[in-house]
Amino acid sequence: MSLYQATASAPVNIACIKYWGKRDTKLILPTNSSLSVTLDQDYLKSTTTSRADPSFEKDQLWLNGSEDEIKPGSRLETCIKEMKRLRKQEVEDKDPSAPKLSTMHVRIASYNNFPTAAGLASSASGFAALVSSLAALYALPVSPSTLSLIARQGSGSACRSLFGGFVAWEMGTKADGSDSLAVEVAPQSHWPSLHAIICVVNDAKKGTSSTSGMQRTVETSPLLQHRIKHVVPQRMADISKAILQRDFDSFARITMQDSNQFHAVALDTDPPIFYMNDVSKAIVALVTEYNRIAIEKTGKRKAAYTYDAGPNAVIYVEQENAKEIVDMILQYFPDAAANFKDVFGLYANDAKKGAVIPGFNEAVAHKWEQGVKSIIHTKIGDGPRTLGESESLLGANGMPK
Ligand code: DP6
Known part of the structure; x- marks a missing residue:
């Protein structure tokens, strides 16, 4: 008897133009288009194994080893159902000899190689890995854009x-969502020197989830309406052009403006939502001061911060400037050195010690103990990968390994 199984991994992405607001909460159709950079899976990824078998009595999923119930009507159930529908439509209906995998239950095991506690969004890589592993299991002859739906x-x-x-995630206009999908603006190879420095900021309290926060913003923020109609469309065009021209200065300016506006619409929500904390704001001040000097010298920015629905900072930078950024973060957050894996060898055998560039006004922020928990240095990455048998997360007995 054959084993119907496939494993895939998928990356994390960090938006430069933020998605914030749904026009349809069930189909997840956004109120504006958005654009992101995919990060390298060597550092951050979700891996998922899916298996179909006639003996399975129900669909089951394990996340990081513990079972997650697949609730009726849930997003998880919808994704699995939709993938089975595609299997039937694209494979079984066209080739009557193809095994009827769409009629069998599946077991799915998923694993994130980064701690959920780090506050890094795992739902994006998680659902992308789920869909990619099922697409491999079902041998679907469809494009990544179709899977993105x-x-x-x-x-x-x-x-x-x-x-x-x-x-880019093009928002689309159709009510059924069939044109609300992801498209590639430029591949990883277009700008391989683009790096990301993630500052994991200490945060005790649990914030408002993206899902409920953005719905409240849609219902109460007048500023969101302005953003949707008059700001995002132009920014999408401008940042795409900046990316195609590898124009870091424009890319950085638009990325920071859009992060700022996303946090402004969160604040404009009633009651207000705060995702950035004082450490986040200190990092904004540092990047701003760093850019002030760069602009004075060359007329161009050298770093771009962006923040999602939490206090962590992601700083985009060209590889040649990565050390200056890490130096600067360590100068203000020395405790982060203990949790910084120097994978690019910035410090070789030197001590991981802070520094600022000449002319830097050190008074723009004060030093913090334990403000930044860890620093992750990574770079732009590729899309989902289909992995071999040896990477399977399910054992011979059909249970997570
Ligand atoms: C701030 O994709 O997590 O990271 O669709 O409700 O699951 P749901 O929300 P989610 O929201 C992400 C919001 C953001 C901006 C972005 O990634 O574009």
Whole structure:
């Protein structure tokens, strides 16, 4: 008897133009288009194994080893159902000899190689890996954009993790969502020197989830309406052009403006939502001061911060400037050195010690103990990968390993 099984991994993506607001909460259709950078899976990824078998009595899923119930009507159930529908439509209906995998239950095991506690969004890579592993299991002859239609229904931002490089989620206009999908703006190879420095900020309290926060913003923020109509469309065009021209200065300016506006619409929500904390704001001040000097010298910015629905900072930078950024973060947050894996060898055998560039006004922020928990240095990455048997997360007995 054959084993019907496949394993795939998918990356995390960090938006430069933020998705914030749904016009349809069931289908997950956004109120504006968005654009992201895919990060390297060597550092951050979700891996998922899916198996179909006639003996399975129900669909089951394990996340990081513990079973997650697949509730009726849930996003998870929708994604699995949609993938089975595609299997039937694209494979079984066309080739009567193809095994009827769409009629069998599946077991799915998923694993994130980064701690959920780090506060890094895992839903995007998670749903992208789920959809990618099922697409491999079902041998679907469909494009990543088609798969993004399904990942989108798991978590909006997940649709952008179906591609590497720079990815746009086009909001679409149709009521059924069939044109609300991800497309590649430029591949990873277009700008391989683009790096990301993630500052994991200490945060005790649990914030408002993206899903409920954005719905409240849609219902109460007049500023969101302005953003949707008059700001995002132009920014999408401008940042795409900046990316195609590898114009870091414009890319950085637009990325920071859009992060700021996303946090402004959160604040404009009634009652207000705060995602950035004082450490986040200190990092904004540091990047701003760093850019002030760069602009004075060359007329161009050298770093771009962006923040999602939490206090962590992601700083985009060209590889040649990565050390200056890490130096600067360590100068103000020395405790982060203990949790910084120097994978690019910035410090070789030197001590991981802070520093600022000449002319830097050190008074723009004060030093913090334990403000930044860890620093992750990574770079732009590729899209989902199909992995071999040896990477399977399910054992011979059909249970997670
Ligand atoms: C701030 O994709 O997590 O990260 O669609 O409700 O699952 P749901 O929301 P989610 O929202 C992400 C919001 C964001 C911005 C972005 O990634 O574009």
